[in-house]
Amino acid sequence: xxxLLDMLYTNMMSTLKVGKCRYGLMCNENGFLSxxxxxxxxxxxxxxxxxxxxxxxxxxxxxxxxLQCEWWDWKVHVVNLTEQFAxxxxxxxxxxKVLETMGTDMDLSKEALPFMxxxxxxxxxxxxxxxxxxFSGELSYEIAVPASEGQAFWDAALAAGAEFGIMPxxxxxxxxxxxEKGFIMIGDETDGTIIPQDLNLNWAISKKKxxxxxxxxxxxxxxxxxxxxxxxxxxELYELILKFAGYGFNKS
Numbered sequence: 001x002x003x004l005l006d007m008l009y010t011n012m013m014s015t016l017k018v019g020k021c022r023y024g025l026m027c028n029e030n031g032f033l034s035x036x037x038x039x040x041x042x043x044x045x046x047x048x049x050x051x052x053x054x055x056x057x058x059x060x061x062x063x064x065x066x067l068q069c070e071w072w073d074w075k076v077h078v079v080n081l082t083e084q085f086a087x088x089x090x091x092x093x094x095x096x097k098v099l100e101t102m103g104t105d106m107d108l109s110k111e112a113l114p115f116m117x118x119x120x121x122x123x124x125x126x127x128x129x130x131x132x133x134x135f136s137g138e139l140s141y142e143i144a145v146p147a148s149e150g151q152a153f154w155d156a157a158l159a160a161g162a163e164f165g166i167m168p169x170x171x172x173x174x175x176x177x178x179x180e181k182g183f184i185m186i187g188d189e190t191d192g193t194i195i196p197q198d199l200n201l202n203w204a205i206s207k208k209k210x211x212x213x214x215x216x217x218x219x220x221x222x223x224x225x226x227x228x229x230x231x232x233x234x235x236e237l238y239e240l241i242l243k244f245a246g247y248g249f250n251k252s
């Protein structure tokens with residue numbers, strides 16, 4: 001499983017420790033940014049991949065495509081669990097206090113559950129998996145509960161948070177906060193022709209991996225940039241080379 005994720009993401013996922021999370025970028029075979037999200041390692045041989053909102057079906061199909069057509073003998077199984085969970089972000093300076101007021105058997109302190117860690121237990125009697133991740137830049141806990149219990153958990157969180165002035169916030173507010181933090185959103189900062197370097201996301205590209213599906217293109221563009229060739233021009237030149245060599249733009 002880790003080997004598959006190393007091929008699909010630009011950074012290393014196989015080195016992620018159980019109980020930890022890591023942000024990753026996913027590019028297509030031409031090196032263009034197609035998705036991003038946080039990956040959590042659940043056990044030695046299982047990972048949970050968060051995708052862009054609404055992108056789970058597309059990314060699941062992308063993973064299956066590579067597994068069935070290219071790496072059919074890797075003995076990796078991927079499952080779309082999106083409909084199995086309701087995931088709610090409790091965000092803000094009092095987020096921890098709200099969850100503690102609800103009652104939990106987990107230690108949610110910053111020492112016990114630091115940023116980019118996850119744990120599981122119960123909150124207000126609900127079975128919950130808690131991710132200490134944030135898309136807003138604020139103190140945030142993303143709580144995953146069984147889908148059938150999502151509304152009940154939402155209602156319980158609003159009730160417990162009343163004394164702290166809790167309120168739902170929409171995507172417009174989220175867009176402002178994540179933009180101020182410098183977080184990207186697929187479809188807003190990307191248009192199908194954007195590579196990670198265009199968004200100053202070089203830090204999310206591993207320099208240790210031997211291979212990934214977009215490695216050749218990235219290496220070419222980087223080398224061209226070091227020689228003074230503009231990124232857009234390097235992209236055009238790379239596609240011309242592929243065309244001249246007789247390669248198509250699909251895996252087949």
